[in-house]
Amino acid sequence: MAAWMPDAYGDTAAGQSSEQILEELRRHRQALHRIPELDFDLPRTIEYVRHHLDGLCCEVFEPCRSCVCAYFDAGRDSTVAVRADMDALPIVERSCAPARSETPGHMHACGHDAHMAMALTFASVVDRAIACAHGGLETGCAETHAAGEREAESLSGERPVLESNVLFIFQPAEETTGGAKTVCESGVFERFGVNAIFGFHVWPDLPAGTVASRPGALFARSSETHIDIKGASAHIATTYGVPDERTHDAMLAAARFVEGARSLMMRLGEREYCIAKFGLLRAGAVCNAVAGEAHIEGSLRVYSDQMFDAARDGVRSCLEDACASTGCTYEVSFASGYPPVINDRALFDRARMAVPHMVELDTPSLTAEDFSFYQQRIAGLFMLLGVGSCPACPAGASSSLHADDLYFDEEPLLAGVDTYCRLFGLGPIA
Missing domain, CATH: 3.30.70.360 (Alpha-Beta Plaits)
Known part of the structure; x- marks a missing residue:
């Protein structure tokens, strides 16, 4: 096991308190923040992600270069995907992070470490939810499912269960050439019958814990333009x-x-x-x-x-x-660039019912995001998660994405995991 990995992971799963889930979020986010990597060259990040997922009851595989997927079979007829991006930026970090980048000249200055932390934590929740619902003992998952059986026996009444199978996608190269496109071309959606996908981007300009999105256009089509005179x-x-x-x-x-x-x-x-x-x-x-x-x-x-x-x-x-x-x-x-991020209107309406406190944005942003490639294949909803200012920084200083001093506390990420729980039928975090 690599020196920068924790020796063991906590038993985070469905039914745990927000404090326990936040503890796992912090552990993942801070570990990943220390090891930023670029483009498709993500060996340490992939090792970390796989190390966590390999301990859960899911099929872990790499459908294309530098991409890690985890499929959780909940016994449903449909599959919904959760996406997280893994790459960082070639920026020298000057933030107040308690665990700063250990890679000179590289930094998670766009919050992808937070996106991965939310997805990994939610994967733990999904794993425990399946264990509680089925109580089966599968190869390599005996301890997790035995714990799920014990928790299910201790609960009275009917426990919420996953409404679909879940495919987690940890993709490369969002900041460069659009790693999402290679994921789409791998055929992974067709293989698992994926019919919808959700994703988040942390957003310093929104108050901490705010979940926001809009139907239709959210982000712009981008085209890098080069001129020689x-x-x-x-x-x-x-x-x-x-x-x-x-x-x-x-x-x-x-x-x-x-x-x-x-x-x-x-x-x-x-x-x-x-x-x-x-x-x-x-x-x-x-x-x-x-x-x-x-x-x-x-x-x-x-x-x-x-x-x-x-x-x-x-x-x-x-x-x-x-x-x-x-x-x-x-x-x-x-350049062909990234297509516009266009949120599926029906999926947005369903999400608003599951997450009634979601804020509907009045106008789109001129930011670009390769999540748009997924939306060209299947219905997709991309959401913004407000992280606000960092209380640990001097005077609660806030920053902007791609800035060398970007940092925020992990507590707002709870709202992201809570949103995933609601969208997949597990209800809010206790």
Whole structure:
């Protein structure tokens, strides 16, 4: 067993108190926070996840590269999935976390450690619920099911049981190339007859413990945009009095394009939420020569194919105008990116009945998330979990996702596990 793993796991399961469930949440979250890894390269994270799941009464397997799944058979006709992402970010941590990253230059700055902690803890709850409901002794699960039998005997009345089988998906590469797409292509949904999927993202901008979502568009379609502008380098002294369209000044063309794109998105934004922003611009080599080339990178975010087409055509038009006015040429590429996160309306309505305190958001976010690939295959509901400010940090400081000082307490994660319990028919956490 790796040195960073706990020697043993607590007996967290259905029927335990919120304090006991919170203890497990803290253990998982803090252990995972110490070992952030990137993209598909997740050996320690996968080892940790498998170590926990291998001790439960489920089928654990890897349907595709760097993905761990666990299937719990509750004897139902349908299967519903729970998704957690495992990868971190290439960020140097400067947070107040009690157990900070042990990997230089890597950090769980987007809360994926919390997503995994909730899923692993809920897997323990599912395991105990099946044991209580069936009391069967399966190979490798005798101790868990014997404990379930004893708990079932001690309870009076009918105990809530799982309404479906459960498939847990721990996926790679949410922050990079969209690991969810490879999971979909693996055929795992078809193999287990999965008809719906749930997922969470922690959200510092919401009060701690708030569960929020909305039907329809929640997150945007993303498209990384790369532009190369070609001009001709010349000493600045030779350009005095030369009309702009004959300067071949790539830097000037880039500046005009960025300003034109800003005006474009203001106009398009009157029709529908959208944005195109450019965070990188490189041009020229020395201070006294016209830039012969410029490179621009940014991101386009929209909610519909119609707006994507309009925004993409508008960006091309802005480039054409900027380059025509400076005698330059250009090349532009739009990455396919992630589709928009579109929540299934019927699934949202069912969730609101199970989780009546869920907040319905008025507007979508321009954030992007590869959970959208799952929703292209099956009905899906993506939810936000407020984590608020961290009481352990100075003055309860809060931060934002992808920031090097992001940290929050584990207590709000109880609301996430409670939501999973309600959605799967187990009722609220005691």
